[in-house]
Amino acid sequence: MRIGEIAALVGLTTRAIRHYHHVGLLPEPERRPNGYRTYTVRDAVLLARVRRLTELGLGLDEVRDVLADDAGRELAEVLAELDADLARQQAELGARRRRLAELLAAGPAEGEPVSPGLAALLARAPVTTSPSAAKDREHLTLLDATGAAGEQMYAALAPLVTDPGVLALYERLDELAGAPVDDPRIGPLADALVAAVPAGLLDAVPADGPVAPGFQEALLAEYAPAQAEVVRRVMAAFVEGGRT
Protein backbone atom coordinates (compact mmCIF):
# COMPACT_ATOMS: atom_id res chain seq x y z
CA MET A 1 0.00 0.00 0.00
CA ARG A 2 1.08 3.55 -0.56
CA ILE A 3 0.73 6.13 2.17
CA GLY A 4 -2.51 7.58 0.86
CA GLU A 5 -4.15 4.19 0.77
CA ILE A 6 -3.21 3.21 4.27
CA ALA A 7 -4.20 6.65 5.51
CA ALA A 8 -7.68 6.27 4.04
CA LEU A 9 -7.90 2.75 5.39
CA VAL A 10 -7.21 3.59 9.00
CA GLY A 11 -8.70 7.05 8.93
CA LEU A 12 -5.67 9.23 9.31
CA THR A 13 -4.07 11.87 7.11
CA THR A 14 -0.87 11.22 5.24
CA ARG A 15 0.62 14.11 7.12
CA ALA A 16 -0.15 12.49 10.45
CA ILE A 17 1.47 9.24 9.39
CA ARG A 18 4.60 10.98 8.20
CA HIS A 19 4.61 12.82 11.47
CA TYR A 20 4.51 9.54 13.35
CA HIS A 21 7.54 8.41 11.39
CA HIS A 22 9.27 11.65 12.12
CA VAL A 23 8.84 11.40 15.87
CA GLY A 24 9.73 7.74 15.87
CA LEU A 25 6.32 6.45 16.84
CA LEU A 26 6.37 4.17 13.83
CA PRO A 27 9.53 3.11 11.97
CA GLU A 28 9.96 4.22 8.40
CA PRO A 29 8.72 1.44 6.11
CA GLU A 30 10.39 0.05 3.02
CA ARG A 31 10.65 2.29 -0.01
CA ARG A 32 9.93 1.47 -3.58
CA PRO A 33 12.61 2.42 -6.15
CA ASN A 34 10.88 5.71 -6.78
CA GLY A 35 11.06 6.64 -3.12
CA TYR A 36 7.44 5.93 -2.23
CA ARG A 37 6.82 4.31 1.12
CA THR A 38 5.20 0.89 1.01
CA TYR A 39 3.05 -0.22 3.89
CA THR A 40 2.08 -3.68 5.01
CA VAL A 41 -1.06 -4.89 6.71
CA ARG A 42 0.84 -5.01 9.94
CA ASP A 43 1.54 -1.30 9.62
CA ALA A 44 -2.16 -0.74 9.20
CA VAL A 45 -2.87 -2.67 12.37
CA LEU A 46 -0.32 -0.59 14.22
CA LEU A 47 -1.66 2.66 12.88
CA ALA A 48 -5.19 1.68 13.77
CA ARG A 49 -4.02 1.05 17.29
CA VAL A 50 -2.31 4.44 17.35
CA ARG A 51 -5.44 6.11 16.10
CA ARG A 52 -7.64 4.64 18.76
CA LEU A 53 -5.24 5.47 21.52
CA THR A 54 -4.80 9.05 20.44
CA GLU A 55 -8.55 9.43 20.08
CA LEU A 56 -8.84 8.41 23.67
CA GLY A 57 -6.68 11.37 24.49
CA LEU A 58 -3.25 9.84 24.96
CA GLY A 59 -0.22 11.82 23.94
CA LEU A 60 2.08 10.42 21.29
CA ASP A 61 4.80 9.50 23.75
CA GLU A 62 2.30 7.67 25.93
CA VAL A 63 1.15 5.80 22.85
CA ARG A 64 4.76 4.93 22.16
CA ASP A 65 5.15 3.54 25.65
CA VAL A 66 2.03 1.44 25.32
CA LEU A 67 3.10 0.09 21.96
CA ALA A 68 6.62 -0.59 23.18
CA ASP A 69 6.03 -3.01 26.01
CA ASP A 70 2.89 -4.71 24.88
CA ALA A 71 2.44 -6.47 28.17
CA GLY A 72 -1.07 -5.16 28.50
CA ARG A 73 -0.35 -4.17 32.05
CA GLU A 74 1.13 -0.90 30.98
CA LEU A 75 -2.00 -0.21 28.98
CA ALA A 76 -4.37 -0.55 31.92
CA GLU A 77 -2.04 1.57 34.00
CA VAL A 78 -1.89 4.36 31.46
CA LEU A 79 -5.60 4.22 30.83
CA ALA A 80 -6.40 4.51 34.51
CA GLU A 81 -4.12 7.49 34.76
CA LEU A 82 -5.72 8.97 31.70
CA ASP A 83 -9.18 8.54 33.12
CA ALA A 84 -8.18 10.39 36.24
CA ASP A 85 -6.82 13.16 34.07
CA LEU A 86 -9.97 13.34 32.01
CA ALA A 87 -12.08 13.44 35.12
CA ARG A 88 -10.03 16.34 36.38
CA GLN A 89 -10.43 18.21 33.12
CA GLN A 90 -14.12 17.58 33.17
CA ALA A 91 -14.41 18.97 36.68
CA GLU A 92 -12.40 21.99 35.60
CA LEU A 93 -14.73 22.62 32.73
CA GLY A 94 -17.67 22.29 35.07
CA ALA A 95 -16.19 24.88 37.40
CA ARG A 96 -15.61 27.27 34.53
CA ARG A 97 -19.15 26.84 33.31
CA ARG A 98 -20.49 27.48 36.77
CA ARG A 99 -18.56 30.71 37.03
CA LEU A 100 -19.75 31.63 33.58
CA ALA A 101 -23.38 31.06 34.47
CA GLU A 102 -22.81 33.06 37.62
CA LEU A 103 -21.48 35.97 35.60
CA LEU A 104 -24.23 35.89 33.06
CA ALA A 105 -26.85 35.78 35.79
CA ALA A 106 -25.35 38.50 37.96
CA GLY A 107 -24.33 41.31 35.64
CA PRO A 108 -26.40 41.21 32.51
CA ALA A 109 -25.16 44.61 31.36
CA GLU A 110 -21.85 45.01 33.13
CA GLY A 111 -18.85 45.06 30.88
CA GLU A 112 -16.84 43.64 33.69
CA PRO A 113 -16.90 40.13 35.02
CA VAL A 114 -16.91 40.55 38.79
CA SER A 115 -17.71 38.27 41.69
CA PRO A 116 -21.39 38.03 42.64
CA GLY A 117 -20.75 39.76 45.95
CA LEU A 118 -19.32 42.84 44.31
CA ALA A 119 -21.92 42.75 41.58
CA ALA A 120 -24.67 42.91 44.17
CA LEU A 121 -22.93 45.78 45.89
CA LEU A 122 -22.44 47.81 42.71
CA ALA A 123 -25.97 47.18 41.59
CA ARG A 124 -27.24 48.97 44.67
CA ALA A 125 -24.87 51.92 44.33
CA PRO A 126 -26.43 55.16 43.12
CA VAL A 127 -25.46 56.51 39.74
CA THR A 128 -22.94 59.29 39.93
CA THR A 129 -20.55 61.05 37.63
CA SER A 130 -17.98 61.64 40.32
CA PRO A 131 -14.51 60.71 39.03
CA SER A 132 -13.41 59.79 42.51
CA ALA A 133 -16.30 57.41 42.88
CA ALA A 134 -15.42 55.83 39.55
CA LYS A 135 -11.85 55.42 40.70
CA ASP A 136 -12.99 53.82 43.89
CA ARG A 137 -15.09 51.36 42.01
CA GLU A 138 -12.14 50.47 39.85
CA HIS A 139 -10.05 49.83 42.90
CA LEU A 140 -12.78 47.66 44.30
CA THR A 141 -12.95 45.55 41.19
CA LEU A 142 -9.20 45.23 41.38
CA LEU A 143 -9.37 43.99 44.95
CA ASP A 144 -12.17 41.71 43.88
CA ALA A 145 -10.09 40.26 41.10
CA THR A 146 -7.05 39.68 43.23
CA GLY A 147 -9.17 37.70 45.60
CA ALA A 148 -8.25 39.95 48.48
CA ALA A 149 -11.89 40.89 48.96
CA GLY A 150 -14.34 38.55 50.63
CA GLU A 151 -18.03 38.45 51.32
CA GLN A 152 -17.52 39.91 54.77
CA MET A 153 -15.80 42.90 53.25
CA TYR A 154 -18.74 43.54 50.99
CA ALA A 155 -21.06 43.19 53.95
CA ALA A 156 -19.05 45.85 55.75
CA LEU A 157 -19.29 48.13 52.72
CA ALA A 158 -23.00 47.63 52.21
CA PRO A 159 -24.14 50.48 54.47
CA LEU A 160 -21.71 52.88 52.80
CA VAL A 161 -23.15 52.30 49.38
CA THR A 162 -26.62 53.44 50.24
CA ASP A 163 -25.44 56.33 52.38
CA PRO A 164 -25.99 59.61 50.52
CA GLY A 165 -23.40 61.25 52.75
CA VAL A 166 -20.74 59.25 50.99
CA LEU A 167 -21.59 60.86 47.71
CA ALA A 168 -20.99 64.21 49.28
CA LEU A 169 -17.56 63.05 50.39
CA TYR A 170 -16.69 61.96 46.87
CA GLU A 171 -17.71 65.35 45.59
CA ARG A 172 -15.57 67.10 48.13
CA LEU A 173 -12.66 65.00 46.94
CA ASP A 174 -13.46 65.87 43.33
CA GLU A 175 -13.33 69.52 44.14
CA LEU A 176 -9.71 69.21 45.18
CA ALA A 177 -8.71 68.25 41.66
CA GLY A 178 -6.95 71.51 40.87
CA ALA A 179 -6.21 72.62 44.40
CA PRO A 180 -2.72 73.16 45.83
CA VAL A 181 -1.31 70.68 48.31
CA ASP A 182 -1.78 73.14 51.17
CA ASP A 183 -5.47 73.63 50.59
CA PRO A 184 -7.23 74.01 53.95
CA ARG A 185 -9.99 71.58 52.91
CA ILE A 186 -7.58 68.65 52.91
CA GLY A 187 -7.42 68.04 56.64
CA PRO A 188 -11.16 68.07 57.37
CA LEU A 189 -11.93 65.86 54.39
CA ALA A 190 -9.39 63.27 55.43
CA ASP A 191 -10.84 63.21 58.92
CA ALA A 192 -14.35 62.83 57.55
CA LEU A 193 -13.30 59.97 55.30
CA VAL A 194 -11.61 58.14 58.14
CA ALA A 195 -14.69 58.58 60.26
CA ALA A 196 -16.96 57.33 57.51
CA VAL A 197 -15.27 53.95 57.23
CA PRO A 198 -17.24 51.41 59.26
CA ALA A 199 -15.47 49.57 62.02
CA GLY A 200 -15.85 46.11 60.50
CA LEU A 201 -14.02 47.00 57.33
CA LEU A 202 -10.58 46.93 58.85
CA ASP A 203 -11.02 43.42 60.12
CA ALA A 204 -12.48 42.31 56.81
CA VAL A 205 -9.44 43.32 54.83
CA PRO A 206 -6.96 40.46 54.98
CA ALA A 207 -3.86 41.97 56.52
CA ASP A 208 -1.31 40.01 54.56
CA GLY A 209 1.50 42.36 55.23
CA PRO A 210 2.01 45.72 53.61
CA VAL A 211 1.12 45.99 49.98
CA ALA A 212 3.96 46.18 47.51
CA PRO A 213 5.77 49.49 48.01
CA GLY A 214 5.31 50.47 44.42
CA PHE A 215 1.60 49.99 44.62
CA GLN A 216 0.94 52.83 47.01
CA GLU A 217 3.05 55.09 44.86
CA ALA A 218 1.06 54.07 41.79
CA LEU A 219 -2.17 54.56 43.67
CA LEU A 220 -1.26 58.10 44.67
CA ALA A 221 -0.13 58.88 41.16
CA GLU A 222 -3.71 58.43 40.06
CA TYR A 223 -4.83 61.50 41.94
CA ALA A 224 -4.19 65.20 41.66
CA PRO A 225 -1.70 66.53 44.24
CA ALA A 226 -4.22 67.74 46.77
CA GLN A 227 -6.32 64.62 46.40
CA ALA A 228 -3.26 62.46 46.78
CA GLU A 229 -2.51 64.24 50.03
CA VAL A 230 -5.96 63.33 51.33
CA VAL A 231 -5.52 59.69 50.33
CA ARG A 232 -2.11 59.66 51.95
CA ARG A 233 -3.51 60.92 55.22
CA VAL A 234 -6.35 58.43 55.22
CA MET A 235 -3.99 55.58 54.60
CA ALA A 236 -1.68 56.80 57.31
CA ALA A 237 -4.55 56.81 59.76
CA PHE A 238 -5.32 53.22 59.01
CA VAL A 239 -1.75 52.08 59.13
CA GLU A 240 -1.61 53.43 62.67
CA GLY A 241 -4.82 51.70 63.58
CA GLY A 242 -3.61 48.31 62.40
CA ARG A 243 -2.20 47.99 58.89
CA THR A 244 -3.46 49.11 55.54
Add this chain to the structure above:
Amino acid sequence: MRIGEIAALVGLTTRAIRHYHHVGLLPEPERRPNGYRTYTVRDAVLLARVRRLTELGLGLDEVRDVLADDAGRELAEVLAELDADLARQQAELGARRRRLAELLAAGPAEGEPVSPGLAALLARAPVTTSPSAAKDREHLTLLDATGAAGEQMYAALAPLVTDPGVLALYERLDELAGAPVDDPRIGPLADALVAAVPAGLLDAVPADGPVAPGFQEALLAEYAPAQAEVVRRVMAAFVEGGRT
Protein backbone atom coordinates in the same frame (compact mmCIF):
# COMPACT_ATOMS: atom_id res chain seq x y z
CA MET B 1 4.82 49.66 40.14
CA ARG B 2 7.41 47.50 38.49
CA ILE B 3 6.42 44.46 36.52
CA GLY B 4 7.08 41.99 39.32
CA GLU B 5 4.89 43.95 41.71
CA ILE B 6 1.94 44.20 39.41
CA ALA B 7 2.35 40.55 38.46
CA ALA B 8 2.13 39.50 42.09
CA LEU B 9 -0.79 41.85 42.63
CA VAL B 10 -2.99 40.47 39.91
CA GLY B 11 -1.69 36.93 40.07
CA LEU B 12 0.15 36.63 36.78
CA THR B 13 3.75 35.94 35.90
CA THR B 14 6.00 38.67 34.59
CA ARG B 15 6.51 36.54 31.54
CA ALA B 16 2.79 36.47 30.82
CA ILE B 17 2.53 40.24 31.11
CA ARG B 18 5.42 40.81 28.75
CA HIS B 19 3.75 38.36 26.42
CA TYR B 20 0.58 40.41 26.52
CA HIS B 21 2.59 43.46 25.54
CA HIS B 22 4.23 41.51 22.78
CA VAL B 23 0.97 40.41 21.19
CA GLY B 24 -0.57 43.83 21.63
CA LEU B 25 -3.14 42.81 24.19
CA LEU B 26 -1.88 45.55 26.46
CA PRO B 27 0.16 48.56 25.30
CA GLU B 28 3.69 48.92 26.52
CA PRO B 29 3.67 51.18 29.59
CA GLU B 30 6.01 54.05 30.34
CA ARG B 31 9.63 53.25 31.06
CA ARG B 32 11.80 54.59 33.78
CA PRO B 33 15.20 55.93 32.73
CA ASN B 34 16.77 52.56 33.44
CA GLY B 35 14.39 50.87 31.06
CA TYR B 36 12.11 49.32 33.67
CA ARG B 37 8.41 49.36 32.84
CA THR B 38 6.25 51.32 35.24
CA TYR B 39 2.66 50.28 35.74
CA THR B 40 -0.30 52.23 36.96
CA VAL B 41 -3.33 51.12 38.91
CA ARG B 42 -5.31 51.23 35.72
CA ASP B 43 -2.95 48.71 34.21
CA ALA B 44 -3.59 46.49 37.17
CA VAL B 45 -7.32 46.76 36.63
CA LEU B 46 -6.89 45.83 33.01
CA LEU B 47 -4.63 42.93 33.77
CA ALA B 48 -7.02 41.64 36.40
CA ARG B 49 -9.74 41.73 33.79
CA VAL B 50 -7.52 39.84 31.36
CA ARG B 51 -6.74 37.26 33.97
CA ARG B 52 -10.33 36.55 34.76
CA LEU B 53 -11.31 36.29 31.13
CA THR B 54 -8.46 33.95 30.27
CA GLU B 55 -9.26 31.84 33.30
CA LEU B 56 -12.71 31.42 31.94
CA GLY B 57 -11.14 29.92 28.88
CA LEU B 58 -11.14 32.78 26.41
CA GLY B 59 -8.29 33.05 23.97
CA LEU B 60 -6.15 36.15 23.97
CA ASP B 61 -7.68 37.54 20.80
CA GLU B 62 -11.16 37.09 22.19
CA VAL B 63 -10.04 38.90 25.30
CA ARG B 64 -8.73 41.66 23.09
CA ASP B 65 -12.09 41.94 21.38
CA VAL B 66 -13.93 42.12 24.66
CA LEU B 67 -11.57 44.75 26.01
CA ALA B 68 -11.75 46.76 22.82
CA ASP B 69 -15.42 47.56 22.52
CA ASP B 70 -16.44 47.63 26.15
CA ALA B 71 -20.08 47.85 25.27
CA GLY B 72 -20.89 44.90 27.47
CA ARG B 73 -22.94 43.42 24.68
CA GLU B 74 -19.95 41.85 23.07
CA LEU B 75 -19.06 40.30 26.38
CA ALA B 76 -22.34 38.47 26.81
CA GLU B 77 -22.15 37.33 23.23
CA VAL B 78 -18.66 35.92 23.57
CA LEU B 79 -19.46 34.32 26.89
CA ALA B 80 -22.50 32.55 25.50
CA GLU B 81 -20.46 31.26 22.63
CA LEU B 82 -17.79 30.16 25.05
CA ASP B 83 -20.27 28.31 27.18
CA ALA B 84 -21.48 26.37 24.20
CA ASP B 85 -17.91 25.50 23.39
CA LEU B 86 -17.20 24.37 26.91
CA ALA B 87 -20.33 22.25 26.92
CA ARG B 88 -19.18 20.59 23.74
CA GLN B 89 -15.77 19.87 25.20
CA GLN B 90 -17.36 18.46 28.31
CA ALA B 91 -19.53 16.13 26.27
CA GLU B 92 -16.47 15.05 24.32
CA LEU B 93 -14.64 14.23 27.49
CA GLY B 94 -17.63 12.29 28.69
CA ALA B 95 -17.67 10.24 25.50
CA ARG B 96 -13.99 9.50 25.84
CA ARG B 97 -14.41 8.42 29.42
CA ARG B 98 -17.27 6.13 28.48
CA ARG B 99 -15.18 4.43 25.85
CA LEU B 100 -12.37 4.16 28.32
CA ALA B 101 -14.58 2.48 30.90
CA GLU B 102 -15.84 0.20 28.19
CA LEU B 103 -12.31 -0.82 27.31
CA LEU B 104 -11.26 -1.39 30.87
CA ALA B 105 -14.35 -3.47 31.53
CA ALA B 106 -14.16 -5.57 28.39
CA GLY B 107 -10.55 -6.56 27.97
CA PRO B 108 -8.80 -6.65 31.31
CA ALA B 109 -5.75 -8.41 29.87
CA GLU B 110 -5.83 -7.52 26.22
CA GLY B 111 -3.01 -5.34 25.06
CA GLU B 112 -5.30 -4.04 22.38
CA PRO B 113 -8.19 -1.63 22.76
CA VAL B 114 -10.95 -3.15 20.67
CA SER B 115 -14.68 -2.63 20.47
CA PRO B 116 -16.78 -4.59 22.95
CA GLY B 117 -18.31 -6.68 20.16
CA LEU B 118 -14.96 -7.93 18.96
CA ALA B 119 -13.71 -8.34 22.49
CA ALA B 120 -16.60 -10.68 23.26
CA LEU B 121 -15.91 -12.62 20.10
CA LEU B 122 -12.21 -13.04 20.79
CA ALA B 123 -12.84 -14.01 24.38
CA ARG B 124 -14.80 -17.04 23.23
CA ALA B 125 -12.24 -18.08 20.64
CA PRO B 126 -10.14 -21.12 21.53
CA VAL B 127 -6.45 -20.73 22.17
CA THR B 128 -4.33 -21.75 19.23
CA THR B 129 -0.81 -21.28 18.05
CA SER B 130 -1.76 -21.24 14.39
CA PRO B 131 -0.06 -18.32 12.63
CA SER B 132 -2.91 -18.08 10.18
CA ALA B 133 -5.39 -17.72 12.98
CA ALA B 134 -3.28 -15.01 14.53
CA LYS B 135 -3.15 -13.21 11.21
CA ASP B 136 -6.89 -13.46 10.90
CA ARG B 137 -7.36 -11.99 14.29
CA GLU B 138 -5.10 -9.11 13.38
CA HIS B 139 -7.15 -8.45 10.29
CA LEU B 140 -10.29 -8.51 12.35
CA THR B 141 -8.96 -5.95 14.78
CA LEU B 142 -8.01 -3.84 11.78
CA LEU B 143 -11.52 -4.02 10.40
CA ASP B 144 -12.80 -3.25 13.86
CA ALA B 145 -10.63 -0.18 14.12
CA THR B 146 -11.59 1.17 10.74
CA GLY B 147 -15.20 0.99 11.77
CA ALA B 148 -16.02 -1.23 8.84
CA ALA B 149 -17.15 -3.98 11.19
CA GLY B 150 -20.47 -3.88 12.95
CA GLU B 151 -22.33 -5.89 15.53
CA GLN B 152 -24.12 -7.86 12.87
CA MET B 153 -20.82 -8.91 11.41
CA TYR B 154 -19.69 -10.25 14.76
CA ALA B 155 -22.97 -12.04 15.12
CA ALA B 156 -22.38 -13.71 11.78
CA LEU B 157 -18.90 -14.74 12.88
CA ALA B 158 -20.00 -16.08 16.26
CA PRO B 159 -20.71 -19.66 15.11
CA LEU B 160 -17.35 -19.85 13.35
CA VAL B 161 -15.44 -19.07 16.47
CA THR B 162 -16.71 -22.04 18.44
CA ASP B 163 -16.51 -24.41 15.50
CA PRO B 164 -13.56 -26.80 15.92
CA GLY B 165 -13.60 -27.46 12.20
CA VAL B 166 -12.34 -23.95 11.61
CA LEU B 167 -9.21 -24.68 13.55
CA ALA B 168 -8.53 -27.55 11.24
CA LEU B 169 -8.84 -25.21 8.29
CA TYR B 170 -6.34 -22.83 9.80
CA GLU B 171 -3.95 -25.69 10.28
CA ARG B 172 -4.34 -26.79 6.71
CA LEU B 173 -3.48 -23.25 5.67
CA ASP B 174 -0.47 -23.26 7.96
CA GLU B 175 0.79 -26.42 6.33
CA LEU B 176 1.06 -24.63 3.01
CA ALA B 177 3.70 -22.29 4.37
CA GLY B 178 6.57 -23.79 2.45
CA ALA B 179 4.61 -25.38 -0.36
CA PRO B 180 4.93 -24.48 -4.06
CA VAL B 181 2.18 -22.50 -5.77
CA ASP B 182 1.02 -25.60 -7.65
CA ASP B 183 0.47 -27.68 -4.56
CA PRO B 184 -2.59 -29.88 -5.03
CA ARG B 185 -3.95 -29.01 -1.59
CA ILE B 186 -4.63 -25.43 -2.62
CA GLY B 187 -7.81 -26.00 -4.55
CA PRO B 188 -9.65 -28.14 -2.00
CA LEU B 189 -8.69 -25.83 0.88
CA ALA B 190 -9.96 -22.77 -0.93
CA ASP B 191 -13.25 -24.51 -1.62
CA ALA B 192 -13.54 -25.58 2.01
CA LEU B 193 -12.88 -22.03 3.22
CA VAL B 194 -15.46 -20.55 0.94
CA ALA B 195 -17.96 -23.14 2.11
CA ALA B 196 -17.20 -22.43 5.75
CA VAL B 197 -18.12 -18.77 5.58
CA PRO B 198 -21.70 -18.35 6.82
CA ALA B 199 -24.24 -16.82 4.52
CA GLY B 200 -24.89 -13.77 6.68
CA LEU B 201 -21.33 -12.58 6.61
CA LEU B 202 -21.41 -11.30 3.08
CA ASP B 203 -24.35 -9.04 3.82
CA ALA B 204 -22.79 -7.87 7.05
CA VAL B 205 -19.65 -6.54 5.39
CA PRO B 206 -20.37 -3.04 4.20
CA ALA B 207 -19.77 -3.19 0.48
CA ASP B 208 -18.36 0.29 0.03
CA GLY B 209 -16.77 -0.46 -3.27
CA PRO B 210 -13.60 -2.40 -3.82
CA VAL B 211 -10.91 -1.92 -1.24
CA ALA B 212 -7.90 0.13 -2.28
CA PRO B 213 -5.94 -1.75 -4.93
CA GLY B 214 -2.77 -1.66 -2.91
CA PHE B 215 -4.47 -3.21 0.05
CA GLN B 216 -5.10 -6.59 -1.54
CA GLU B 217 -1.54 -6.69 -2.69
CA ALA B 218 -0.30 -5.94 0.79
CA LEU B 219 -2.64 -8.53 2.21
CA LEU B 220 -1.32 -11.23 -0.10
CA ALA B 221 2.24 -10.23 0.64
CA GLU B 222 1.65 -11.32 4.21
CA TYR B 223 1.35 -14.94 3.19
CA ALA B 224 3.68 -17.54 1.72
CA PRO B 225 3.17 -18.09 -2.01
CA ALA B 226 0.89 -21.13 -1.75
CA GLN B 227 -1.11 -19.55 1.06
CA ALA B 228 -1.47 -16.40 -0.96
CA GLU B 229 -2.88 -18.42 -3.78
CA VAL B 230 -5.53 -19.83 -1.46
CA VAL B 231 -6.44 -16.40 -0.21
CA ARG B 232 -6.58 -15.11 -3.76
CA ARG B 233 -9.01 -17.83 -4.77
CA VAL B 234 -11.23 -17.26 -1.75
CA MET B 235 -11.38 -13.55 -2.46
CA ALA B 236 -12.12 -14.19 -6.11
CA ALA B 237 -15.03 -16.41 -5.13
CA PHE B 238 -16.53 -13.67 -3.03
CA VAL B 239 -15.99 -10.98 -5.61
CA GLU B 240 -18.04 -13.09 -8.02
CA GLY B 241 -20.74 -13.58 -5.41
CA GLY B 242 -21.10 -9.89 -4.72
CA ARG B 243 -18.04 -7.84 -3.87
CA THR B 244 -15.25 -8.43 -1.42
Add this chain to the structure above:
DNA sequence: CTTGACCTTGACGCAACGGCAGGGTTTCTA
Protein backbone atom coordinates in the same frame (compact mmCIF):
# COMPACT_ATOMS: atom_id res chain seq x y z
C1' DC C 1 1.84 15.01 -24.50
C1' DT C 2 -0.65 16.84 -21.14
C1' DT C 3 -3.51 16.53 -17.26
C1' DG C 4 -4.50 15.21 -12.68
C1' DA C 5 -3.72 12.55 -8.82
C1' DC C 6 -0.37 10.85 -6.31
C1' DC C 7 4.26 10.94 -3.87
C1' DT C 8 8.82 13.27 -1.85
C1' DT C 9 11.44 16.53 1.60
C1' DG C 10 11.55 20.81 4.15
C1' DA C 11 10.07 24.48 6.66
C1' DC C 12 6.83 27.67 8.89
C1' DG C 13 2.52 28.31 11.80
C1' DC C 14 -0.26 27.82 15.85
C1' DA C 15 -1.64 29.10 21.65
C1' DA C 16 0.11 30.81 25.51
C1' DC C 17 3.46 31.18 27.58
C1' DG C 18 8.08 28.61 30.26
C1' DG C 19 12.87 28.63 30.49
C1' DC C 20 17.34 30.03 29.60
C1' DA C 21 21.24 32.94 28.10
C1' DG C 22 23.66 37.02 28.71
C1' DG C 23 23.76 41.28 30.73
C1' DG C 24 22.35 45.64 33.62
C1' DT C 25 20.24 47.80 38.18
C1' DT C 26 18.85 48.20 42.78
C1' DT C 27 18.87 47.05 47.34
C1' DC C 28 19.95 44.54 51.31
C1' DT C 29 23.52 42.78 54.16
C1' DA C 30 28.07 41.73 56.31
Add this chain to the structure above:
DNA sequence: TAGAAACCCTGCCGTTGCGTCAAGGTCAAG
Protein backbone atom coordinates in the same frame (compact mmCIF):
# COMPACT_ATOMS: atom_id res chain seq x y z
C1' DT D 1 31.94 49.67 51.05
C1' DA D 2 31.93 45.51 48.75
C1' DG D 3 29.46 41.56 47.57
C1' DA D 4 25.44 38.96 47.02
C1' DA D 5 20.52 38.52 46.37
C1' DA D 6 16.79 39.97 43.99
C1' DC D 7 15.08 42.44 40.45
C1' DC D 8 14.85 44.09 35.57
C1' DC D 9 15.92 43.98 30.27
C1' DT D 10 15.89 41.61 25.30
C1' DG D 11 15.76 37.70 22.52
C1' DC D 12 15.40 33.04 21.17
C1' DC D 13 14.21 28.08 21.52
C1' DG D 14 10.77 24.50 23.12
C1' DT D 15 6.23 22.74 23.82
C1' DT D 16 1.68 19.48 21.01
C1' DG D 17 0.05 17.39 16.94
C1' DC D 18 -0.25 17.98 13.22
C1' DG D 19 -2.14 21.75 8.93
C1' DT D 20 -0.47 24.14 5.19
C1' DC D 21 2.11 25.71 1.68
C1' DA D 22 6.40 25.35 -1.50
C1' DA D 23 8.86 23.24 -5.00
C1' DG D 24 9.36 19.44 -7.26
C1' DG D 25 9.41 13.99 -8.93
C1' DT D 26 6.24 9.80 -10.56
C1' DC D 27 2.63 7.46 -12.66
C1' DA D 28 -1.75 6.17 -15.07
C1' DA D 29 -5.17 7.72 -18.31
C1' DG D 30 -7.03 10.48 -22.09
